[in-house]
Amino acid sequence: MASADALTATTPSGRLGRGPRRPTSATERIAAVMGHHLLVARRTWKGTVVGRFASPLFFLLAMGLGLGALVDERTGGIDGLPYLRFVVPGIVAMQAMTTAFGESTYAVMGYIKWNQMYSAMLATPLRSSELLLGHLAVVALQLTVSSAAFVLVAAPFGAFGSWWAVLAVPVAVLTGLAFAVPTFALSATVDTDNVFSILFRFVVTPLMLFSGTFFPIEQLPGWMQPLAWVTPLWHGVVLSREASEGVAPGWSTLAHLAVLLLYVGVGWVLARWRFRVRLLP
Numbered sequence: 608m609a610s611a612d613a614l615t616a617t618t619p620s621g622r623l624g625r626g627p628r629r630p631t632s633a634t635e636r637i638a639a640v641m642g643h644h645l646l647v648a649r650r651t652w653k654g655t656v657v658g659r660f661a662s663p664l665f666f667l668l669a670m671g672l673g674l675g676a677l678v679d680e681r682t683g684g685i686d687g688l689p690y691l692r693f694v695v696p697g698i699v700a701m702q703a704m705t706t707a708f709g710e711s712t713y714a715v716m717g718y719i720k721w722n723q724m725y726s727a728m729l730a731t732p733l734r735s736s737e738l739l740l741g742h743l744a745v746v747a748l749q750l751t752v753s754s755a756a757f758v759l760v761a762a763p764f765g766a767f768g769s770w771w772a773v774l775a776v777p778v779a780v781l782t783g784l785a786f787a788v789p790t791f792a793l794s795a796t797v798d799t800d801n802v803f804s805i806l807f808r809f810v811v812t813p814l815m816l817f818s819g820t821f822f823p824i825e826q827l828p829g830w831m832q833p834l835a836w837v838t839p840l841w842h843g844v845v846l847s848r849e850a851s852e853g854v855a856p857g858w859s860t861l862a863h864l865a866v867l868l869l870y871v872g873v874g875w876v877l878a879r880w881r882f883r884v885r886l887l888p
Contacts, residue, residue, distance in 0.1 A: 630732070631732055633737060636731075636732060636733050636734070636737045636741075637737050637740055637741045637744070638741070639733070639741070640728065640733065640737065640738055640740075640741025640742060641741045641744050641745050643728075643741075644741065644742055644745040645745055645748075648745065648749065655709075662702075662705075663698055663699075663702045663757045664757070664760060666694075666698050666701075667695060667698065667757075667760070667761055667764065667766070670694050670698070670821060672691065672764065676690075678690040685822070685823065686823065688768070688852070689765075691764065691765065691766050692765070692766060692767065692768055692851065692852070693848070694820065694821055695761050695764075695766035695767070695851070696766075696767070696772070696775055696844070696847040696848040696850070696851040697819060697820035697821065697844045697847065697848065698757070698761075698820065699754055699757060699758060699761075699775050699776075699778075699779050699847050700775075700778065700779055700782045700820070700840060700843035700844045700846075700847045701815055701818075701820050701840065701844070702753065702754065702757060702779070703750050703753075703754055703779035703780065703782045703783035703786075703843065704782060704783060704786050704811070704814065704815075704839075704840050704843070705811065705815075706749065706750055706753055706783055707746065707750065707782075707783035707784065707786040707787035707790070708786060708787075708790060708806070708807065708811055710746045710749060710787060711746065711786070711787040711788075711790035711791050711794060712790060712793075712794055712800075712803045712806065713800060713803060715742075715790075715791055715794035715795065716794050716797070716800055716803075718742075719794070719795060719885060719886070720798075725738060725882075725886055726886060729886055729887070735879070735882045735883045735886050735887060736879050736882070736883075738882070738886075739791065739878055739879060739882050742791075743784070743787065743788060743791065746783070746784070746787050747780055747783075747784060750779060750780045750783040750784070750787075751776060751777075751780050754775070754776045754779035754780065754783075755776050758772060758773070758775060758776055766851075767851045767852075768851060768852040768853060769850075769851065769852055769853030770853075771850050771851070771852075771853040772850060772851040773850075774850035775847040775850045775851055778843060778846045778847045778850055779843065779847065781843070781864070781867045781868070781871070782839055782840065782842070782843030782846075782847075782867060784867075784871050785839035785843070785867045785870035785871050785874070786839055786840075786870075787874075788870070788871050788874030788875050788878055789870060789873070789874035789877065789878070790806075790874075791874070791878040791881075791882075792874060792877035792878035792880075792881045793806075795878065795881035795882050795884075795885045795886075796881050796885070814838055814840045815840075817831065817834070817835055818835050818838055818840040818841040818844055819835065819840075819841050819844045819845065820840070820844055824841065839866065839867055839870050842863040842864075842866045842867055843863075843867065845859075845863055846860065846863050846864070846867075
């Protein structure tokens with residue numbers, strides 16, 4: 608008969624042996640959440656191809672090359688740049704915004720209300736903040752992949768004026784998180800998905816048009832320009848455009864980064880609070 612010590616012995620790692628096991632660390636728990644979402648992404652990636660890759664490419668062809676040729680012929684470009692080099696960095700940031708909204712609205716509500724996967728996760732040693740952080744980490748990874756892919760596709764068309772355009776990728780990730788993190792908080796607050804239709808119609812679409820992506824905001828009426836200044840997308844567009852042209856960073860660069868980080872920070876506080884209230888008894 609096996610001794611009591613044998614029954615409770617564990618392997619050096621403490622994870623696979625019989626008997627009591629050591630508690631999981633926060634890193635292990637967050638990695639487990641990420642593993643779940645990465646598995647889901649691997650099985651459903653085909654449904655996101657159009658929105659994340661084909662749609663920005665269509666914008667590149669239609670706006671950057673098609674309309675861009677007309678703009679360059681009539682006006683010689685915008686702000687001293689060929690229209691292609693003006694618009695593509697903006698599209699990089701805009702794509703990050705739309706991807707972030709897509710990953711932080713219906714997907715989050717589904718995990719909260721429809722399939723209640725968050726509740727199932729919280730039946731394990733996971734904490735609500737770890738659940739949130741793990742999900743957001745995967746959203747950041749998806750933003751990185753989609754932004755990098757678009758930059759690689761656009762570069763051969765002459766869409767960037769400098770190799771510093773690679774910095775447009777982390778800028779796009781930060782821009783996307785500036786939208787995703789507060790939207791996680793919103794999705795953990797509302798009870799129906801009706802608000803998401805309003806969000807896409809009256810927030811996402813206007814921001815695409817009036818945040819400097821396709822034309823300078825100086826062409827907007829004076830009363831509309833401050834509205835663009837307080838949105839994350841305009842700051843992301845400016846940073847992406849500066850990186851793409853190799854503009855040396857200055858105080859304005861720090862100000863743009865500060866605004867994006869402020870959205871992420873405030874959004875994190877709100878999202879962590881709403882997840883705790885919504886998911887814990």
